[in-house]
Amino acid sequence: MEWLLEEILAKYNYWISITIMLIGFYAMIAKDNLIKKLVGLSIFQTAIFLFFISLADIGPIPRGTAPIVSEAMMHKGYVYVNPLPHVLILTAIVVSVATLAVALALVIRMYEEYGTIEETEIIEEERELGV
Amino acid sequence: MLSVEHLPVLIVVISLLSAFTIFIAGWLNKRFCWFISFATILVQLVMAVFILHHVLTVGTIHYWLGGWSPPWGIEYVVDALNAYVLVILLFLALICVTYSKRSIAHELPYKIVPFYTVYQLLVTGLCGVTVTGDIFNMYVFIEIFSLSAYALIASRGKIALKASFTYLVLGSIGACFFLLGIGFLYSVTGTLNMHDLSLLLPPLYGNKIVLTAFGFFTVGLSIKMALFPLHTWLPDAHSFAPSEISAMLSGIIIEVSTYAFIRVCFSVYTLNFIKLLPIFDILCWIAALGIIIGSVLAIAQYNLKRMLAYSSVSQMGYIMLAVGLSTSTHHALWGGLNPALMHILNHALMKGCLFLVAGAFIYKADLWNITDFTGLGRKMPYTCAAFVLAAISMIGVPPTVGFVSKLYIILASLEAGKFIFVAVMLLSSLLNLVYFWRVIEMLYMRREEGEEHSSSSKNEIPLSMLIPVLTLASLCIIVGVLWLTEIPIPILDQVNALFGLGRYATP
Numbered sequence: 140m141e142w143l144l145e146e147i148l149a150k151y152n153y154w155i156s157i158t159i160m161l162i163g164f165y166a167m168i169a170k171d172n173l174i175k176k177l178v179g180l181s182i183f184q185t186a187i188f189l190f191f192i193s194l195a196d197i198g199p200i201p202r203g204t205a206p207i208v209s210e211a212m213m214h215k216g217y218v219y220v221n222p223l224p225h226v227l228i229l230t231a232i233v234v235s236v237a238t239l240a241v242a243l244a245l246v247i248r249m250y251e252e253y254g255t256i257e258e259t260e261i262i263e264e265e266r267e268l269g270v
Numbered sequence: 271m272l273s274v275e276h277l278p279v280l281i282v283v284i285s286l287l288s289a290f291t292i293f294i295a296g297w298l299n300k301r302f303c304w305f306i307s308f309a310t311i312l313v314q315l316v317m318a319v320f321i322l323h324h325v326l327t328v329g330t331i332h333y334w335l336g337g338w339s340p341p342w343g344i345e346y347v348v349d350a351l352n353a354y355v356l357v358i359l360l361f362l363a364l365i366c367v368t369y370s371k372r373s374i375a376h377e378l379p380y381k382i383v384p385f386y387t388v389y390q391l392l393v394t395g396l397c398g399v400t401v402t403g404d405i406f407n408m409y410v411f412i413e414i415f416s417l418s419a420y421a422l423i424a425s426r427g428k429i430a431l432k433a434s435f436t437y438l439v440l441g442s443i444g445a446c447f448f449l450l451g452i453g454f455l456y457s458v459t460g461t462l463n464m465h466d467l468s469l470l471l472p473p474l475y476g477n478k479i480v481l482t483a484f485g486f487f488t489v490g491l492s493i494k495m496a497l498f499p500l501h502t503w504l505p506d507a508h509s510f511a512p513s514e515i516s517a518m519l520s521g522i523i524i525e526v527s528t529y530a531f532i533r534v535c536f537s538v539y540t541l542n543f544i545k546l547l548p549i550f551d552i553l554c555w556i557a558a559l560g561i562i563i564g565s566v567l568a569i570a571q572y573n574l575k576r577m578l579a580y581s582s583v584s585q586m587g588y589i590m591l592a593v594g595l596s597t598s599t600h601h602a603l604w605g606g607l608n609p610a611l612m613h614i615l616n617h618a619l620m621k622g623c624l625f626l627v628a629g630a631f632i633y634k635a636d637l638w639n640i641t642d643f644t645g646l647g648r649k650m651p652y653t654c655a656a657f658v659l660a661a662i663s664m665i666g667v668p669p670t671v672g673f674v675s676k677l678y679i680i681l682a683s684l685e686a687g688k689f690i691f692v693a694v695m696l697l698s699s700l701l702n703l704v705y706f707w708r709v710i711e712m713l714y715m716r717r718e719e720g721e722e723h724s725s726s727s728k729n730e731i732p733l734s735m736l737i738p739v740l741t742l743a744s745l746c747i748i749v750g751v752l753w754l755t756e757i758p759i760p761i762l763d764q765v766n767a768l769f770g771l772g773r774y775a776t777p
Contacts, residue, residue, distance in 0.1 A: 164443075167439060167443070173435065176439060180439060180442055180443075183443070183446060184442070184446055187446055187449055187450050187453065190450070190453055191453050194453065194456065194457050223456075224453075224456070227406055227456075227462075230406075230410060231409075231449060234410065234413045234445075237413075237417055238413070238417060238438070238442050241417055241420050241421060241438065242435065242438050242439075245420070245424055245431055245434055245435045245438065246435070248424070248427065248431050249431045249432065249435065252427070252428055252431065261432055262432075265429060265432065268429070
């Protein structure tokens with residue numbers, strides 16, 4: 140049992156991000172409401188962002204600070220976080236916002252067409268249309 | 271004089287700028303949209319041909335964005351594989367945009383400006399995925415083309431919305447898996463440049479993180495390319511999208527995803543990694559299942575576009591089967607990636623033509639179901655002739671493109687000693703015959719009641735739609751003959767040389 144606990148504590152950031160990811164994945168699969176599905180998608184994407192951000196800080200125990208180089212900091216034992224994952228995630232956040240915007244627009248249009256945002260009801264209505 | 275080295279980035283930039291120009295010009299006059307889009311894609315195609323020529327004669331093009339040298343900056347790398355896919359994708363994009371002029375004015379008269387804006391963004395994303403040599407950049411471009419595709423599918427409204435939503439959820443999961451794979455590779459190597467990754471990864475091939483990352487790449491891209499068990503989004507999306515978008519989806523979008531998979535397999539990971547694990551054997555079996563099940567499901571459909579969509583699932587199986595066999599074949603003609611790359615072009619031509627014809631039936635008579643097609647062969651002789659050409663090409667009648675792909679895949683499976691796949695290919699040809707013959711029979715053999723005397727009334731689609739359809743149909747034969755004469759084989763040979771496949775494989 141002890142080794143398991145140690146394993147979890149040593150890599151807790153990865154465990155947390157994977158757990159959040161699975162919560163989001165579950166919501167996407169199990170929820171019938173389209174908005175809840177999108178919330179699941181958002182959680183799923185955010186978990187991946189968390190994973191990347193936690194990658195950035197790989198310094199020793201006094202964790203790294205912001206990667207801004209200044210004269211005073213140059214000479215001390217100055218540890219800073221890797222800025223690249225942050226930049227990547229900035230891009231990925233923009234992508235996920237765009238995805239969410241398109242998805243919400245689709246849901247609004249579907250609500251106008253079908254009068255509901257429950258997936259099963261929409262499928263039923265489609266069947267009545269004979270598709 | 272503009273040197274060829276700058277063209278890869280220009281192809282992407284011109285396309286992106288044109289998307290916004292279309293949006294602004296559309297406010298002034300709707301008619302500008304089509305002209306700008308057509309002109310941009312034509313210029314891009316000419317550039318792509320120059321790039322292909324340069325790559326074949328001089329060598330791989332490296333372009334450093336902003337002058338930052340790799341692995342720090344983003345690098346665009348164009349070798350024979352990219353250049354080949356780039357030409358195919360821009361050619362089909364040009365065909366579709368030509369076709370769309372009349373058909374969009376008819377189908378979506380109030381959405382002309384947004385349609386062409388998003389269409390141009392779609393082309394931007396596809397070109398970007400193809401030219402980039404940086405794996406994160408590839409993720410961003412994958413999302414650009416996917417988002418454009420979601421919007422374009424939804425543009426017809428009503429039922430298409432649901433199809434688009436399903437595609438969006440599944441596509442986002444696929445892209446997120448791809449992103450997670452990138453994160454895993456970055457955590458062990460600290461680089462995002464594909465070439466740099468391929469140099470740093472070999473000592474780590476046993477590492478579980480590297481193996482997991484490959485799993486994420488494979489599953490993520492399999493969703494994007496609609497490989498058999500993950501194809502569920504495809505039939506709805508293909509059947510409800512506007513016809514030229516169906517042609518793009520089936521002919522190009524899922525194939526650019528296949529390109530991304532080939533790139534990840536052979537440029538990020540290398541042949542040595544693939545040989546460590548039985549990945550490609552499993553891939554062959556999944557593809558074979560996809561071929562059979564896709565064809566069987568296609569037989570069960572009555573909606574023509576839906577039937578073609580399921581047929582796409584089976585055709586993606588062909589490509590992946592050919593990719594799966596690529597590591598165990600060494601012949602100069604059908605060894606390595608040759609059959610897979612051949613089929614990427616062939617499928618784009620055949621399926622592009624078939625979807626455009628399906629669009630023509632909808633444009634002219636609002637006919638979706640195969641059972642309503644009685645006697646169309648006499649009303650729309652040229653369109654139906656194009657359909658027949660593409661259909662016999664799908665069945666695999668020599669000397670069409672479909673015949674060449676099937677022949678080479680069968681020869682490759684014989685060389686690899688996997689006789690079961692020969693049986694799969696033959697069975698699938700038979701199934702293709704069943705579901706395409708049904709349509710041809712409706713078009714030509716059946717007569718509507720009381721049609722006997724009025725059969726002379728021809729009702730052909732406008733010329734701007736007919737020319738793209740006939741071009742693709744005639745190319746189905748011309749390209750087939752070209753493949754058989756082995757003139758374009760050197761292009762594919764260079765790809766094999768790059769990855770050490772086919773006759774360049776070290777025993």
